[in-house]
Amino acid sequence: MSKKRPDGIKVYKPAAGGWGALKAVAQTLARQQIITQGSATLLRANQRDGFDCPGCAWPDPKHTSSFEFCENGAKAITWESTSRRAGPDFFTQHTVPELRDWTDHQLEMHGRLTHPMIYDPRSDRYQKIAWSDAFALIGKELNSLDSPDQAEFYTSGRASNEAAFLYQLFVRAYGTNNFPDCSNMCHEATSVGLPRSIGVGKGTVTLDDFDHTDAIFSFGHNPGTNHPRMMTTLHQAARRGVPIVVFNPIRERALEKFAAPQNPIEMATFSSTRIASAYHQVRAGGDLAALKGMIKLILGDSMDIEAGGGGCLDRDFIETHTRGLNDLKRDVEKTGWDDILRASGLSKEAIASAVDIYLSARNVILCYGMGLTQHRNGTANVQQAANLLLLRGNIGRRGAGLCPVRGHSNVQGNRTVGITEAPSEELLDGIERAFGFRPTRRKGHNAIEAVEAIASGRSKALICLGGNLAVAMADPRITFDAMRKLRLAVHISTKLNRSHLLTAQNSLILPCLGRTDLDVQASGPQAVTVEDSMSVVHSSKGFLKPPDPELRSEPAIVAGIAEATVGNAYEIDWAGMVEDYDRIRDKIELVFPDFRDFNRRVRRKGGFRLDVPASYRVWATRSSKANLLVTAGVGEIPGKDALILTTLRSHDQYNTTIYGLDDRYRGVFGRRDIVFINGSDLERRGLRDGDTIDLMSAAGAGPARSLCGLTAVEYDIPEGCIAGYYPEMNVLVPLDHYDLESGTPAYKGVPVTVERTASRSCAKCD
Structure with a gap:
């Protein structure tokens, strides 16, 4: 007779994909109340005249089939194209402290943002604000800082090449290279x-x-x-x-x-x-x-x-x-x-x-x-x-x-078009060639450095082009407290998330179009471009009616902030570029010659591949050869009492976006408060499958970091290792626990100790 497993833990025997995946797609369409529209939308994903799926950066085949989406891509698409709305009435009904008690899943389930909102400390609610007033306030606050280096400019990997290029141009015209971005938290080790x-x-x-x-x-x-x-x-x-x-x-x-x-x-x-x-x-x-x-x-x-x-x-x-x-x-x-x-x-x-x-x-x-x-x-x-x-x-x-293998569908493209805290001379030369000014060469902040600067009071403003930075970052105790110290926090987003609720002196939420939305500017409907994991650049064109006429595209929002902040400095035609995205691509081509003939080539079926010299054995290193590099040792080996925690995404999840509470392939249903642990490690500590345990971080300096009241799930994982869900486990990842070469947080290698939960154990988390 098989032993009883903890609640919500089952053995999942079917193969991945198959009928289980199709059933999950049908369920997510129903959950977002878009069965008919959603089905038609999915058929436009990753097609020549359609939009690029925001779910991942895997490239499209040369000969696409009638449907080029997967289960989790369908979740990402329907999550964005939902019929649900979080408009001004939603914020009237809920105070910010109330919303802080919600999970990201609950917040995002309320649907697409529809109007620009500003936090009102008197009512403790977000209230509607006009676009012009929002831009004016942002410009005023940025220009009141003692130095441009007191502002941080975060970028999510879902931003298009056009939006990211305008963003980095604005920030460099403003005078800083503070570009923390999502690459810093995932594949920066690759980039370095x-x-x-x-x-x-x-x-x-x-x-x-x-x-x-x-x-x-x-x-x-x-x-x-x-x-x-x-x-x-x-x-x-x-x-x-x-x-x-x-x-x-x-x-x-x-x-x-x-x-x-x-x-x-x-x-x-x-x-x-x-x-x-x-x-x-x-x-x-x-x-x-x-x-x-x-x-x-x-x-x-x-x-x-x-x-x-x-x-x-x-x-x-x-x-x-x-x-x-x-x-x-x-x-x-x-x-x-x-x-x-x-x-x-x-x-x-x-x-x-x-x-x-x-x-x-x-x-x-x-x-x-x-x-x-x-x-x-x-x-x-x-x-x-x-x-x-x-x-x-x-x-x-x-x-x-x-x-x-990258995650976000344009995280690689963002870096290609200039989102970097350490600009090369070639990038600076290109901007000077295209716009007539030479930006500062001074190195800016990556994600870890940005949070440290905000926490210490050295940085006072943060603008986020997408993402959920505070929740994605390590060490939420430090990160969350840092965000509340800001004078200005601006979030350009499609949906509400918990980062928006860590309010600053001035906090704004600016709703933007998504990948599936029709983007119409002065010259007509627009397409944007993205770069996949294999350096292929192709176009993406939404077609759905936007959730509300108030929404603006990311390029339009960036241009609005730029005009209010740097004005006509360097005679950059912000409005003209937004009128027709071909003009943005013309400028990208001037700055980055590898994009030669950009507008013509991106209109070809399948787009075009950027130059990757190593693909044909040309090595762009100082020695002009590939380097066999030495690393001393074999990495860190924990002490006998510690286990190595690795953080995981569930199957109902994309980064910090939680679509649901199931992790089907691992046999977890309806919950996320669990830790996978080897049976021998349980026995060695006098524990059993289903026991309630507390985790204590054994890494980093400063106060103790604990996560209490988790359920131990015996699992096929190597001895000495445990695993739990991101971002909940981030509380155990110290801000100073990262790769010194790249600055990437060590989310998948955190030494922790395990104890049985006692009646007063949650005091460790206070």
Whole structure:
């Protein structure tokens, strides 16, 4: 007889995708009260004359089918195109303190914002304000600061290229490079680490490469939930017999077996396809050790061909295209196997089996997600992944290369068009060429630095182009308190979230159009552009009637703020560019020559790919070669009493947006207050499945950080590791617990201790 599981915890046996995914799509259409309209909207997603799905950055195939959306993409689309509204009447009915007690799920379920709102401290409510008055107030407050560097300008990855370009132009005309953005919290290790390795902070593969690869290695990501359209690519590769080797602490269902909703045989027969040919449950934070173990075996087999070594290195490639091999050899020689195995949580045989598959494949693609980047050694992880591929010449040829899998559908494009706190000379040259002024070169703030500056009182204003910054950021005690100290807080958003309720002296919410909305300016309907994970730029054009005539597009809102703040400085024609987005793209092309002939090329079917020199073995590094970089050690190994916490997104979630309370593939239904933990770790602490526990952070300085009253769920996770949901677990992630190279918070590598909940335990959280 099977033991009773905690409430809401079940064993989910079906494959990912399939009929379960279609049922979930139907349920989300009904929940948002748009069954007919929503179905028609989904058919326009990721189509040539349609809009780009805001759900993820996975690229579109050359030959799109009649429906190019996935379950979680459908949730994102219907969440935005909902019939529900949060207009002025909603804010009249609810005070800000009342709304603060709501979850993000409850707040966003009330629908689209319709009017610009300003916080009124006397009534403790948001009240309607005219656009002109909102812009005037923002301009007045920004211009009253002692220095432009006292303002922070955050960007969410869903902003279009056009909006992000105008935003960075405005901020640089204003006089600062304070650009905290969502990249800082996810793939900044890629943006920092890869340029040092291969000369570009982007992936090197195209979707076509997956048709010609001989093996796929997947590190630290869960495509079935976070970028489900990738599952079509993995499904096709698996059915061709391509080995897919997974390194991930948790056995994610979509990486085990997947039923493609577009495959009539699998749907009719309720069958599925095995995805991972090998699944290595690496310890959370153990990827660096696993990668170094693979490299150690490969180099050990290649040291001396004359003495019988395997000669498995691509020596011609290494000699012609790389530098640093001898330093890498010395490092792995002195890295002991005991440390590698203890840190990775894998056996030497498991690592060797992965090496065997790697060496037997001519062309290898290595994909990775935030399981590699959100660690204190995130940059090192990325660079060791590059090392692994470089040893066999697996970068810069067909069917091989690096594939960092991004989340937001234009997070990569935002960086491409200038959202960076550390502008290059090329960017400054481009702005001077296009607009006649040279912005400051002074480095600005990333996300961690921005929160620190606000908390200390050095920064007094914050403008957010989308996102839910305070909730997404680590250490909410510090972050939330910091936001309340601001003189000015401006949020450009489609829906209400908890960041909006951390009110400053002056707080405004400015409602904007979404991806699905028709954007009409003076010259007619407009299209925007986005860049996917593989550097392809394509257009996106909404078609739905906006939720309210009061809504403005993101470019129009940015231009309105710019006109009220910098006026006609440098004779920038803000209004003229918003009248016709082609004019914005003309300026992008002037600043960034890689966008040559932008308006013509983006109108071609499928758009165009930006230049990625490493894709054809041109290395934009100081040495003009790819660098095999050394990282000392194998990463942090926690003490005997600590467990390593990794934060997860549920299947009903996209970043901080919670669509519902189910995590279907992991067998969690109707709740999020749980922690996944290995059975041996429970037993060692005198605990059982279903017990109520408290977590205490063992990282960072300052006051104790605790999260109390969680339910322990026995789960298939490596010993020494636990997992819980983001953003609830952020309270355990100190602000100073981050990768020193990239500034990325270490959300997936937090040492914590566990105690049984006592009657007075919640005092720890006070």
